Amino acid sequence: MDVYRSESKSTWIKVLAGAAVLGVIAGTIALVVKLTAKTEFEKAIAEYDDGDYVDSLRILNSLTGKLDFEKAEVVYYYRCKAINRLAERLEKKFDDELAAIFSPSENKERKERETRYVEERLKKINERVGGDLKIVQSDNAGRIVSGGKFYDEFVAKYKGSAYIEDLDFEELEKLQKSDPARLTGAIFGFYEKYPRTPYLSQLVGILFSNIDKMGPAVSDRGDVLTRLMIDYLRRYPTSSHVHKIFSCKGEGVNLRNSPGVQGKIVGKITKDEMLIQVEKSSDVAQVGDVRDFWYRVMNQKGQQGWIFGKFLSPFDVSRFAAQESEETWSFEEHFSEWVDSNTPKNWKHLEGAEPSAIGFFDIGAKKIARLVSNGSLSGLYRRTTGARAFTIQSRGRFVSGDEAVLFACSMGSGGYFSLTLSKDGIDVLGRKLPLATSMWHDYTIASDDGKFAQLLVDGELVLNKIPSQKGSEFAHPGLYCLAAKTGAKATIEIEYIKYR
Numbered sequence: 001m002d003v004y005r006s007e008s009k010s011t012w013i014k015v016l017a018g019a020a021v022l023g024v025i026a027g028t029i030a031l032v033v034k035l036t037a038k039t040e041f042e043k044a045i046a047e048y049d050d051g052d053y054v055d056s057l058r059i060l061n062s063l064t065g066k067l068d069f070e071k072a073e074v075v076y077y078y079r080c081k082a083i084n085r086l087a088e089r090l091e092k093k094f095d096d097e098l099a100a101i102f103s104p105s106e107n108k109e110r111k112e113r114e115t116r117y118v119e120e121r122l123k124k125i126n127e128r129v130g131g132d133l134k135i136v137q138s139d140n141a142g143r144i145v146s147g148g149k150f151y152d153e154f155v156a157k158y159k160g161s162a163y164i165e166d167l168d169f170e171e172l173e174k175l176q177k178s179d180p181a182r183l184t185g186a187i188f189g190f191y192e193k194y195p196r197t198p199y200l201s202q203l204v205g206i207l208f209s210n211i212d213k214m215g216p217a218v219s220d221r222g223d224v225l226t227r228l229m230i231d232y233l234r235r236y237p238t239s240s241h242v243h244k245i246f247s248c249k250g251e252g253v254n255l256r257n258s259p260g261v262q263g264k265i266v267g268k269i270t271k272d273e274m275l276i277q278v279e280k281s282s283d284v285a286q287v288g289d290v291r292d293f294w295y296r297v298m299n300q301k302g303q304q305g306w307i308f309g310k311f312l313s314p315f316d317v318s319r320f321a322a323q324e325s326e327e328t329w330s331f332e333e334h335f336s337e338w339v340d341s342n343t344p345k346n347w348k349h350l351e352g353a354e355p356s357a358i359g360f361f362d363i364g365a366k367k368i369a370r371l372v373s374n375g376s377l378s379g380l381y382r383r384t385t386g387a388r389a390f391t392i393q394s395r396g397r398f399v400s401g402d403e404a405v406l407f408a409c410s411m412g413s414g415g416y417f418s419l420t421l422s423k424d425g426i427d428v429l430g431r432k433l434p435l436a437t438s439m440w441h442d443y444t445i446a447s448d449d450g451k452f453a454q455l456l457v458d459g460e461l462v463l464n465k466i467p468s469q470k471g472s473e474f475a476h477p478g479l480y481c482l483a484a485k486t487g488a489k490a491t492i493e494i495e496y497i498k499y500r
Contacts, residue, residue: 041059041075044056044059044078045383047059048082049477053085053086054086061129061130073158074163077161077166079150079153080154081167083150084146086133087144090133090144091143094142097114097117098114098118098143102137122135132147133145138177138180143178145177148171155167162330162331165197166385166387169190169199172187183206183210187206187228191228196500202389202448203228204239211278211298222300229245239448245274246274246276246315247273247274247314247315248269248272248307248311251270254268255267257305257306259281259285261287269307275298275312276299277297280294287308287310292309294308295309295312329498330384330499331498332497333347335367335494338360343355344369349379350380350480354373354377354378357378357484358371368493371404371492373488379483382479383477384409385477387450392445392497393442394442394481394495394497394498395440395441395494395496396421396441396492396494397421397438398423399492400491402488404483404490404492405418405421405481405483405484406419406443406492407443407480408481408483410474410476411468414450415450415451415470416473417445417468418474418480422437424437429468429469443455443456445466452468453466453468482494
């Protein structure tokens with residue numbers, strides 16, 4: 001399903017001829033410019049999706065200042081994305097040269113030769129794309145990153161943009177490579193700025209990885225660390241890092257500088273204090289009548305040391321009141337505005353789809369979007385960031401006929417998740433459940449890593465650990481809804497769809 005349309009030659013002829021008849025020459029020129037810009041815009045995004053970041057950047061740069069505010073915002077956003085993806089690709093391409101440049105055993109002459117070679121290549125690429133790619137050192141390894149030029153331009157022009165959170169998270173990922181000493185503080189700053197972030201699971205994963213690599217660096221941000229961990233435990237109680245978060249079972253328990261009772265006491269831990277595992281002893285030890293591991297832990301103040309496992313228990317998040325925060329969504333679509341009778345505002349029909357298959361009807365103040373497929377390809381598409389951590393919630397029902405997709409979320413090359421309705425029940429990528437689909441239900445698909453997702457129906461968890469699927473059906477990152485394949489005849493309805 002290719003969602004990118006281009007203007008046909010006949011459309012151009014009709015537009016120009018019609019304008020000539022009316023004698024509106026200035027209007028014709030403006031329309032030609034607008035349509036050309038639109039075609040170039042779509043081409044730039046297609047180049048990005050295909051991994052041709054240099055050509056994508058060249059087109060995007062040419063469009064700055066030529067589009068309306070909304071489309072220009074997307075142009076500036078994709079410039080940031082493309083320069084980061086280009087940096088990642090170049091880092092792999094120059095892997096041998098970077099290894100030589102930062103190898104402590106390599107001779108000076110080769111280091112200088114390889115440095116000149118990579119810097120010359122980066123200079124030429126920067127000239128082509130208007131970028132600021134550069135070499136940085138991290139832990140005796142060479143990295144290629146952008147200096148933040150495009151990001152700074154985006155933030156300066158579009159303060160408060162919904163895309164900034166995604167770009168800020170990419171800046172965190174860059175710090176993970178280029179400056180891990182600053183990373184922990186940046187993680188806390190990100191969480192304070194975006195307390196309901198969909199990237200929470202990845203954020204905690206990066207934090208634990210950095211703790212393993214750099215050691216505790218909490219400083220005076222212990223309160224933020226506590227809120228972050230409690231939020232993580234609430235939202236992802238079965239995630240991989242949960243087993244590293246403990247409470248102290250005793251009062252005044254000794255913290256030692258090495259595993260074993262011979263270790264020097266470096267502090268005391270109070271009862272119920274939150275502790276995060278930094279390291280675990282390789283062997284079980286006997287202390288008194290108890291056999292357990294020793295754990296190197298840190299508390300919220302960043303104090304660290306070794307504690308015997310007997311004094312640790314899984315952190316009980318139920319002791320803390322739920323953090324009050326308003327539920328926020330990146331967007332909520334209730335299909336209240338339509339460009340025409342077949343196209344909701346901010347959506348487009350799939351390439352080759354039959355627009356007349358989509359329509360709407362009113363129920364009181366609500367507009368219900370309906371798919372009535374007659375065997376032709378049909379479906380709607382809306383571009384999103386393609387984030388791997390997401391939640392989608394929708395309310396829909398099956399009416400008649402064959403199966404049809406109520407909604408799907410694609411991460412592009414990272415795969416997709418889809419929810420299909422039929423008269424027999426629901427299907428999520430081959431996992432089928434019987435359900436009275438003719439009744440209205442709220443469906444939620446949520447993933448914290450883009451690899452696996454869970455399905456909730458009317459708030460109840462019904463499927464877990466659903467693996468994503470790859471294929472050309474939903475190839476481009478974004479949301480799809482009311483989609484039916486060629487040959488399928490089905491009628492389904494949707495009341496709303498929310499995404500974050």
